[in-house]
Amino acid sequence: MVLRYCTKGDIVLIVVLFVLSAGSTAGVRTLFSGGKHVVVEVDGRHEMELSLDRDVTETVRGPIGETVVTVEHGKVRIVKSDCPHKYCIRMGAISRSGEVIVCVPNHVVVKVTGGGKDEFDGIAQ
């Protein structure tokens, strides 16, 4: 009944567009959710960028010594630091977009970016 008003081209086109919109769901997912990154800053300078998907350990140098950053199981934490109180190590592991670990004495900031919307609506600075 309805098909009477459709040409063959119409039917093929609509099927193709359906497939395309389903396919774009997958595309959007890989583009926006997989791509979480960790940005490490020292003294406000962009030092390095790591992917949360790959386990890796990196060392950065700050004013008072070395800080070791480890990505493991999709989370990032500071495992070793030359700072006196080790608060940065005790802050534990973070993984959500917008979360931050700071080591004040060594001027190191580790933050998670990307992956779509931040966990926070906004951050006052």
Added chain:
Amino acid sequence: MTGGSSATRRLVLIAMLSAGGLVFFVFESFLPLLPWLRPGLGNVATIIALFLLGFRDATKVTLLRIILGSLVLGRLFTPVFLFAFSGGIASLVVMGLVLRYLGRVFGPVGISALGAVAHNTVQLGVAYLVFVKSMEVFIFMPVFLLAGVVTGALTGLLAAVVLEKMDKHSGLRALTSEAP
């Protein structure tokens, strides 16, 4: 309905289609749906105009509908108007091109689906360029595409039915038969 110059017949059809599309456009704005996922029933008028009168007059029908509709709703030259305007023009251009070059392959249903997809894609683009300025708006792409296919096919079907009825109606056929 016979007699009268071809130009007058054209004028009558443009006026009728603009008025009809305008009613749909305004009516639709009262539907308690998601603000961005309306069926686009006003586009039925554009499709009919494309098939019966050609691109030039379909442009008139589309512009009249969007501008007058926005005026009626008090949205003229607001951000919402920008969405309706850019989407309407994109849809019109895509449908016009498809009808011109692929008119043998696709009927009203396919042309309308493509137009609706263009409409939604351009609206997302405008949202990105003018309002959000963050790539994250394209997360909505799949939803907008799917909505475009569904609503576009349905309004296209409606246009196809109306076109057929118009063809069978003797008075209306007299109105359109001489329009190239």
